[in-house]
Amino acid sequence: MHDLTPVTALGGTTPRSDTIGGLTITENAGVALASVAARLGKEAACRKALAKVLGAVPGPGKVQLNDPEAGFWMGPDQWMIGAPMATHELLADQLKAQMGDSASVTEQSGGWVVFDVVGDAVEDFSERLCALPIRQMASGDAQRTTIHHLGCFVIRRADDNHLRILGPRASAGSLHHALVAAAGSVG
Amino acid sequence: MIINHPLLGPRAASEFTYLGDAKLMDRPDWQSATAAQDFYEYGYLRDNPAGWHEELWFHEGGDRSWLVVTRNTLTHEISKVELARDVARKRGRSK
Amino acid sequence: MSQINRLKGGQIDRSKTLNFTFDGKSYQGHEGDTLASALLANNVRLMGRSFKYHRPRGPLTAGSEEPNALVELRTGGRQEPNTRATTAELYDGLVAKSQNKIGSLKFDFMAINDRFSNFLTAGFYYKTFMWPAAFWEKIYEPIIRHAAGLGSLSLEDDPDPYDKGYLHCDLLIIGAGPTGLAAALTAGRAGAQVILADEDFQFGGRLNSENLSIGDQSGVDWAMATVAELATMPNVRLMARTSVIGAFDHSVFSAVERVSDHVIAPAAGKPRQVLWTIYTKRSVLCAGATERPIAFDNNDRPGIMMASAMRSYANRWAVTAAGRVAIFTNNDDGHRTAADLHAKGVKIAAVVDVRSDAPMSQDYEVLAGAQVTDTKGRLGLTFADVTLASGEKRTLEVGALGVSGGWNPNVHMTCHQRGRPVWDDALAAFVPGGELPQGMTVAGAADGQFSTAGALKTGAKTAAAALRDIGINARAVRLPQAEDAPVNLQPFWHVQGTTRGWLDQQNDVTVKDVKLSHQEGFRSVEHLKRYTTLGMATDQGKTSNISGLAIMAELTGKSIPETGTTIFRPPYTPTSLGVLAGRSVGKDFMPTRLTPSHKWAEERGAVFVEAGNWMRAQWFPIAGETHWRESVDREVIATRKSAGVCDVTTLGKVDVQGADAAEFLNKIYCNGFAKLAVGKVRYGLMLREDGIAMDDGTAARLAEDHFVVTTTTANALPVYRHMEFVHQCLFPDMDVQLISTTEAWAQYAVAGPNSRKLLEKIVDQDMSNEAFPFMACANITVCGGLRARLFRISFSGELAYEIAVPTAYGDALMRKIMDVGAEFNVTPYGTEALSVMRIEKGHAVANELNGTTSAQNLGMGRMVSKKKDSIGSILSEREGMNRDGDLRLVGVKPVNAGDPVPAGAHLMNATGPVDAAHDQGYLTSSAYSPDMGHQIALGFVKDGSNRYGEVMRLVSPLTGVETSVEICSAHFVDPEGERLRA
Secondary structure, three states: OOOOOOOOOOOOOOOEEEEOEEEEEEOOOEEEEEEEEOOOOOOHHHHHHHHHOOOOOOOOEEEEEEOHHHHHHHEEOOOOEEEEHHHHHOOOHHHHHHHHHEEEEEEEEHEEEEEEEEEOOOOHHHHHOOOOOOOOOOOOEEEOOOOOOOOEEEEEEEOOOOEEEEEEEEEEEHHHHHHHHHHHHHO | OEEEOOOOEEHHHHEEEEEEEEHHOOOOOOOOOHHHHHHHHHOOOOOOEEEEEEEEEEEEOOOOOEEEEEEEOOOOOOOEEEEEEHHHHHHOOOO | OOOOOOOOOOEEEEEEEEEEEEEEEEEEEEEOOHHHHHHHHHHOOOOEOOOOOOOEEEOOOOOOOOOOOEEEEOOOOHHEEOOOOOOOOOOOEEEEEOOOOOOOOOOOOHHHHHOOOOHOOHHHHHHOOOOOOHHHHHHHHHHHHHHHOOOOOOOOOOOOEEEEEEEEEEEEEOOOOOOHHHHHHHHHHHOOEEEOOOOOOOOOHHHHHHHEEOOOEHHHHHHHHHHHHOOOOOEEEEEOEEEEEEEHHEEEEEEEEEOOOOOOOOOOOOOOOOEEEEEEEOOOOOOOOOHHOOOOOOOOOEEEEEEEHHHHHHHOOOOOOEEEEEEEEOHHHHHHHHHHHOOOOOOOEEEEEEOOOOOOOOOEEEEEEOOEEEEEEOOOOEEEHHHHHHHOEEEEEEEEEEOOOOOOEOHHHHOOOHHHHHOOOOOOOOEEEOOOOOOEOOOOOHOOOOOOOHHHHHHHHHHHHHHHHHOOOOOOOOOEEOOOOOOOOOOOOOOOOOOOOOOOOOEEEHHHHHHHHHOOOOOOOHHHHHOOOOOOOOOOOOOOOOHHHHHHHHHHHOHHHOOOOOOOOOOOOOHHHHHHOOOOOOHHHHOEEOOOHHHHHHHHEEEEEOOOOOEHHHOOOOOOOHHHHHHHHHHHHHHHHHOOEEOOOOOOEEEOOOOOOOHHHHHHHHOOOOOOOEEEEEEEEEEEEOOOEEOOOOEEEEEOOOEEEOOOOOOHHHHHHHHHHHHHHOOOOOEEEEEEOOOOEEEEEEEEEOHHHHHOOOOOOOOOOOOOOOEEEEEEOOOOOOOEEEOOOOOOOOOEEEEEEEEEHEEEHHHHHHHHHHHHHHEEOOOHHHHHHHHHHHHOOOOOOOOOOOOOOOOOOHHHHHHHHHOOOOOOOOHHHHOOEEEEEEEEOOOOOOOOOOOOOEEEEOOOOOOOOOOOOEEEEEEEOOOOOEEEEEEEEEEEHHOOOEEEEEEEEEOEEEEEEEEEEEOOOOOOOOOOOO
């Protein structure tokens, strides 16, 4: 075992949580991430293997909220897979073993900050941050959008009052500031 | 402006970056006897139509697809949006 | 007694008294008042001074079209100039000041301009301030800026946040008067997603200002009941205090919601305003109409206002500007004002109607075929002179005069995509025409339907049709009976013989100015507008444009449609810059990107520099260092002597996988990659298709089908975009998958002769030169098992490595390197030392790859493979890019060691002229080299290496540099590369 201690995207040793009005914004440091992209001509095999991992293959704009691995569509023949860090820190290796030569797998755990936003006003909150038609989106929808100039994914989780937002990790502080400000506007 | 993404539906133009004439996909054969002239024309000669124009847009704030958007430069009306990869294949591009 | 002009009734809440001040004097009003209505209630008619002549002015209107009653609202950082008193909602503690005056509002020193009005007519500025040119900046402009202009800024920072937001709907209804309410009711009941927006704080539009009934209810009660029903519908979003300001491409609208302008300060964290972008499928413009004035001499005195505004003040706000009033009209609507005011107990001196067949009244005198020809009253109206049909004169003693010249549909938003309104003879007004914004239809008064019944009917019908168009089954709701009077009007724009009759009160444009414009040949509407400034500034001519062009039509002998109209662009009403900026102000203007070692660097007191959005450590000062050069020199020397560490995470990293990955790199790089062995790194140069260098970096082959490509920090995004273009658009059948991993890995350069010894303490594998030679790469583990990547590459020219771990461990790895490196005096270095070492080594960066230089210029011409197809390879063979004696990358050093060799300076021959024609090249990068003991530079010089040893002149006329320099190799340090292979 190595002796290096990880820090969260916001730089803490424990994830940060803020409650503003009725909204709670929590940094989620417990998600391991890896991207999967089908190899040319092996799309069917890739989907088959992916369906085994996720239960089904999410189409454009969709997320498959499976346990322990969940996944959302990133682009044509490309998906982002997430799983609990505690059990899946080596997610990319695990997926590569499952996908074989049907897909390219890339570790993405360090590339993203994950925020869980919970509260009754999540739709008002989202409307102050991005152009997504959040009220037309339902559980299982996952869209990429721009929040404070940053390319982010917004996922509608199982509960109506729960959004998961993935943003670029190096800008975690700026993104967090934007989320807190928006929560203050509507919360 | 709104671009109706073939996979993701209507998206705000602010999510995209613009490159220009879709003729940029028609890159000449480097081994042709007229390659020098062909690449010169490819690189420098473009139409600038007042009207319908096929152009390349990149969904940078989205799924990273290059799109061929048929847009009227006078009215901004968009009549067709296709994945550039499909168009490239239709035009005989491969590898 | 206060509020002496308050009448009975109205829609104000008399149980709530609000205190406010205007020009330092305290007043009281009620909830529901605007600043203008409250001031009028307190018998204050004088609210401002005009733009050019500083004439005393009061409110002309009761709405957002107001040209005159502009005030500075609030104080300090919250002060807002040019706020219309007619729309400013009264709140307890409101503070307002009049503006555009020197001295007091009642005695404005600048009113002298009015005496010199003959000199200040249209084109005055163009004619007067033409000559001499040098006077403009120093003398004329400051005088004009001081004397003219409108309100002022406090120059303090606005303490309040502004938000942006995004909404989606099936149907946007712009305006919540009878038309908009009928439309909303129709769409709401049909189940459509509806947004109903109105600039007013109270829905109802003109219904609030009229004494009309709808069915068995008053118009106001019907509006309130309708709003109450709409409020119960989850699919309807009611947005009061929200001005739709622009219609953009593809049915996208902008709207400003004034969230906190009606309270003394926003609640904590809450925005003052929100700029909404509204994505719609269809829209119905229900923007109503604006009454237009009639020009007659001295028609601008406080107390003279639109008849409809007078009616609004009386019916909605229970206020009259004076106890005794008169009306001047050319249509039936003016008579309505007289009737309503009479009913409220206001004395009507007379209704002056230009029509000989004017309707008569039992209650007050109607002077048919008469005209108001002049007025008196220094700071407010006292007398109105009337010429009767008989030619007889009469003077009316009145404190207010209501003027009605007919109504203009509010077509503004129909023009935002270049729609051009068309003239309607029956209405004597322009109505929507030409190409409307996509998905927009128009209903009610905005479409020339001026009766209440017409408004209700067309609102419901138009909304239903719009929804059916997008597949929503909707039926126009049934509406009660309402007023359905026809338009009865005799076009009448100005009293003949008028000269100082105001058309545009905001810009002080009179009938005489239009005549002058005509006389001097500025006859098209566009010229008229620019020559006289008619229709400019905050009100954009909402009350003045049509009259101005009607008079021009008269002068040219053309009809109004032949004369045409100017069109309108966004914003519909004045919009604060703050709301356009939103939250992107100050340090939040753009997001910042922090490197994995940021916190650690901060703890060490690093000085940071912005590189793109990244914050990079520039140098790390230690105790006793007082100048940045001391820190940088120390970092360079320590690294070259033993070991240094630098965070290089910011370089772009693109993961390239697939069976054709190597072939793909062959396309994007001008040099070859197909034969690169697994476990090896190669430098790569990317060209644009025109042969100019685009970017450079390295590609590491981690597996047969897996590379990691690095880009420069600034080009990470454009290079990725380019790679996707090459893949998707040019070579769609290559099996290659691309994804950015820039932020997924924390990457540090460890450089210096002791770097191997240092890393041996961290890396879990053999680090010997044999096992891991120069340009090797591998997936490894560190610190007993953490996955990592190791590259033996060198930017500094020393024995060096780059080591990468998943970002979450970056902070810990940096601390570990510092820990285990203590025995080697490992020294953190920043971007300055990085730059010094790369200049000493002759490595090119963006200064050299500056968008004008080719591979040949960079001395890498031979890298461009002719054996394969790559982007830029064909066009880089062009004759013009392959001339002997062309610019080549070289090193430059001063002849006298103490002289500076600044980047940007140009190289000239040792003798001969110093001018552009004799230019020999230029410097791109320079630094003080602690190794050499003097400044060194990189640059481009004609004929490159053939001039090594030549002494040239380095000149920079801009900064006064002229020194002797020697041309040399760009490789100042270890030219044979022995150190990095050690």
